[in-house]
Ligand code: HEC
Ligand code: HEC
């Protein structure tokens with residue numbers, strides 16, 4: 001009897017500290033977008049070394065995030081993810097993931113209503129990267145083509161910019177491109193040329209143009225690849241705390257459209273170099289939760305050089 005009372009007291013104690021901040025599952029759902037690349041949109045991870053989060057106990061969940069943030073639990077991928085989360089963020093995320101069905105339950109549900117074979121055996125990553133970009137965003141390809149005429153001088157008619165300092169837009173996910181256009185318009189991402197270009201575009205224009213470029217075929221990468229860059233891309237650098245790029249930008253460098261992670265494969269080298277340098281010195285700061293800035297700040301000039309060689313040569 002004594003034992004039972006004791007454990008009851010422990011439970012009540014733990015609950016009352018956690019309840020100091022109440023989680024909101026709906027808010028958590030929005031914040032979980034940046035977790036999706038590794039843990040899946042509904043908390044079922046497609047990669048065997050990443051844990052499922054669906055149905056996890058909220059108290060345990062919050063404690064892990066607190067520990068990743070304080071360094072009491074170390075993991076080079078989770079440390080930068082947790083670093084920017086507030087107590088409220090953690091509570092919201094915990095509430096969202098706790099409310100998701102565990103893997104076995106999701107598989108059954110998918111069988112029941114002939115939903116597309118998402119998030120189970122096929123794996124979230126495959127599903128996300130193979131989903132046509134136009135299905136993910138509300139743009140009209142045909143009107144986007146007309147509206148993109150004024151972009152062609154720099155980005156090419158089909159989004160394959162011939163000049164190295166101008167990025168390729170062909171095949172980039174529509175959601176990412178539309179976000180960049182909106183960020184140039186709001187000033188959250190700064191570039192004198194692009195800010196002028198987007199000033200007169202409406203949200204619909206941006207969605208249409210983004211949809212048009214998303215369905216164009218990118219030309220393959222050129223230049224010499226880098227073995228060191230390959231290693232960094234897939235393994236990161238634990239000593240420096242550089243998260244592996246593959247986690248968010250994908251095995252083939254095609255990004256993850258639903259999570260807002262851009263494709264980098266075959267992108268023009270000078271452009272890539274400038275972007276990483278801008279994240280590193282903070283002059284580009286439109287990445288939510290400092291996701292890229294926290295990584296770039298740990299990169300040396302030669303890290304950037306090798307990574308850019310690797311990514312721009314990716315076929
Ligand atoms: C770049 C990949 C990556 C991203 C993005 C990521 N995680 Fe993780 N997460 C991991 C890995 C890897 C582990 C396992 C760490 C270990 O081995 O200790 C983990 C572990 C966890 C755990 C502990 C699970 C357990 O059972 O102990 C929680 C909780 C968690 N992540 C939450 C999140 C949340 C919330 C986000 C988004 C804000 C997020 N993660 C984003 C890779 C990632
Ligand atoms: C005069 C040349 C020029 C024209 C015309 C131009 N752009 Fe750009 N664009 C650039 C430059 C330069 C950058 C790189 C900015 C930077 O360094 O951040 C860029 C960047 C972008 C990006 C960011 C790409 C990424 O991978 O993040 C998008 C999206 C974009 N442009 C879309 C457009 C669209 C849509 C139009 C037409 C409405 C357009 N641009 C017209 C020069 C141009």
Ligand code: HEC
Nearest residue numbers: 243244245247248260261262272275276286287291292307
């Ligand atoms: C935790 C996820 C994550 C990881 C890990 C990550 N990135 Fe990113 N990266 C992003 C996001 C998100 C953006 C787009 C931000 C925005 O909305 O503008 C981005 C943008 C970029 C861009 C700009 C692309 C463009 O078209 O302008 C480059 C270059 C880049 N990342 C390189 C890297 C490299 C190199 C690594 C590994 C050392 C890496 N990233 C690791 C999430 C990540």
